[in-house]
Amino acid sequence: MNLPSTLSHSPAAERNGHLILARLQQLLPAQGRALEIASGTGQHVALFGANLPGWTWQPSDLNADDFPSIRQWCAQTGATQVRPPCQLDVLAPSWPMVGEAFERLFDVIFCANMLHIAPWACCPALMQGAARHLAVGGRLITYGPYLERERPIAPSNLSFDCSLRERDASWGIRHLHEVVAQAELVGLRLSSRFEMPANNLLLVFERLSAVRAAGNPQWRQVPDFNESRPERIAKQGATPVSPWVRPKMTRYFSERPPLILHQRESVRLLRPVHF
Numbered sequence: 553m554n555l556p557s558t559l560s561h562s563p564a565a566e567r568n569g570h571l572i573l574a575r576l577q578q579l580l581p582a583q584g585r586a587l588e589i590a591s592g593t594g595q596h597v598a599l600f601g602a603n604l605p606g607w608t609w610q611p612s613d614l615n616a617d618d619f620p621s622i623r624q625w626c627a628q629t630g631a632t633q634v635r636p637p638c639q640l641d642v643l644a645p646s647w648p649m650v651g652e653a654f655e656r657l658f659d660v661i662f663c664a665n666m667l668h669i670a671p672w673a674c675c676p677a678l679m680q681g682a683a684r685h686l687a688v689g690g691r692l693i694t695y696g697p698y699l700e701r702e703r704p705i706a707p708s709n710l711s712f713d714c715s716l717r718e719r720d721a722s723w724g725i726r727h728l729h730e731v732v733a734q735a736e737l738v739g740l741r742l743s744s745r746f747e748m749p750a751n752n753l754l755l756v757f758e759r760l761s762a763v764r765a766a767g768n769p770q771w772r773q774v775p776d777f778n779e780s781r782p783e784r785i786a787k788q789g790a791t792p793v794s795p796w797v798r799p800k801m802t803r804y805f806s807e808r809p810p811l812i813l814h815q816r817e818s819v820r821l822l823r824p825v826h827f
């Protein structure tokens with residue numbers, strides 16, 4: 553009996569998947585544990601799962617509609633080291649804490665093509681979540697287009713940015729320095745920048761130890777899930793509040809008017825008629 557196909561297909565993921573994989577094969581040690589944010593169709597995680605044999609992957613997405621597709625891509629590529637997908641909204645004040653994959657910190661968190669197809673708030677939320685769930689020395693790896701102050705904007709990225717904003721005013725290609733600023737606030741340091749085809753970048757952020765991160769005066773420690781809740785509260789010197797202390801910190805990060813204003817200004821600056 554032929555089951556109906558639940559396979560979703562992204563031509564972009566098909567084009568860039570092997571190039572990202574080649575970079576991961578150079579960058580990553582022989583084994584580890586990875587979380588994918590915004591897995592979409594599942595093509596990336598299926599490819600990585602099948603070709604990075606020492607790694608286990610936890611796919612996730614805000615939208616559960618494509619979970620059958622993720623499972624089917626994994627079955628098709630024989631990626632046995634990929635766990636069942638789970639629902640994860642980067643904006644949620646806490647990410648899933650249940651399931652074996654989340655019981656320990658991850659070595660890698662991978663996120664492709666989400667930052668520009670989601671509201672800006674997803675960027676600080678991704679950084680905060682990565683800082684909570686990555687082991688010290690672990691890496692957040694992002695892939696997608698970015699705008700860079702020092703480099704002219706590629707015409708294809710400029711028109712892509714305009715088309716994104718027409719579809720949803722809260723979307724748009726992000727400025728690299730603003731993304732990096734959000735990472736540094738939570739102790740993630742941009743350690744590598746790789747140019748990829750079609751004006752995309754693959755970025756590697758490393759989670760610093762608390763001692764190294766404290767070199768940044770703006771840095772605020774994000775609660776570490778390896779600690780029990782009472783330990784965390786004692787360290788923060790806060791009165792226990794229900795259910796978590798974390799929402800307080802989320803407010804601190806999201807109420808940063810200079811950064812948010814700057815983001816909006818830069819959006820206007822992008823608009824002049826270049827073509």
Ligand SMILES: C[S@@+](CC[C@H](N)C(=O)[O-])C[C@H]1O[C@@H](n2cnc3c(N)ncnc32)[C@H](O)[C@@H]1O
Binds near residue numbers: 643
């Ligand atoms: C353009 S797709 C990218 C899919 C895949 N990573 C790729 O590169 O082909 C963007 C994905 O981001 C997900 N997404 C959007 N907002 C999100 C959020 N707040 N939390 C988690 N995922 C989100 C969407 O559901 C969608 O699957």
